[in-house]
């Protein structure tokens with residue numbers, strides 16, 4: 001396992017502390033979330049089930065014999081655990097590197113506590129070095145692309161990729177993200193945008209970062 005992967009795993013392990021008996025746990029997507037799934041398997045008898053943010057995570061959960069529930073069949077979720085592509089000290093995030101941003105944002109919104117887990121290379125002062133994923137309805141691809149250019153970004157279609165919802169992803173480079181709440185609101189309002197990968201209006205509540213000197217928690 002690479003050093004970075006060990007740091008991801010250490011963050012995932014620390015997140016287990018937030019899991020309580022009888023909980024339904026929201027589960028993110030990506031390599032850090034996968035560590036969390038594998039670790040959660042050891043305590044699967046203690047939770048009521050999970051809600052997955054992607055088909056890939058649902059499949060991994062089921063592979064461990066962990067029940068996966070429909071979000072519509074559960075009430076508010078007490079805990080959501082997921083990774084991020086970038087995070088700030090204000091717990092604002094960029095997500096969607098794995099293309100699961102829409103379901104991730106839905107599960108995060110439906111959750112009372114969002115614990116974000118990452119290796120500490122993801123911590124940044126200002127979001128935006130990582131290209132911003134935007135999920136778009138296919139017929140709106142060019143329209144949304146032009147809107148991104150107007151905002152000062154350079155959109156690139158994620159070739160050969162379709163989301164779990166049947167949509168496309170534009171990865172947008174070089175956006176000014178000094179006010180992530182305002183930019184999230186602005187991009188959300190563009191017709192054809194399903195979800196923008198800025199998680200600032202609903203930031204994480206806890207950020208657990210694995211590093212070479214152990215795990216740090218920001219709240």
Ligand SMILES: O=C(CO)[C@H](O)[C@H](O)COP(=O)(O)O
Nearest residue numbers: 030031032083096097098100
């Ligand atoms: O937003 C995501 C998927 O849509 C992931 O959380 C993000 O891409 C981080 O992935 P990883 O844990 O593999 O570094």
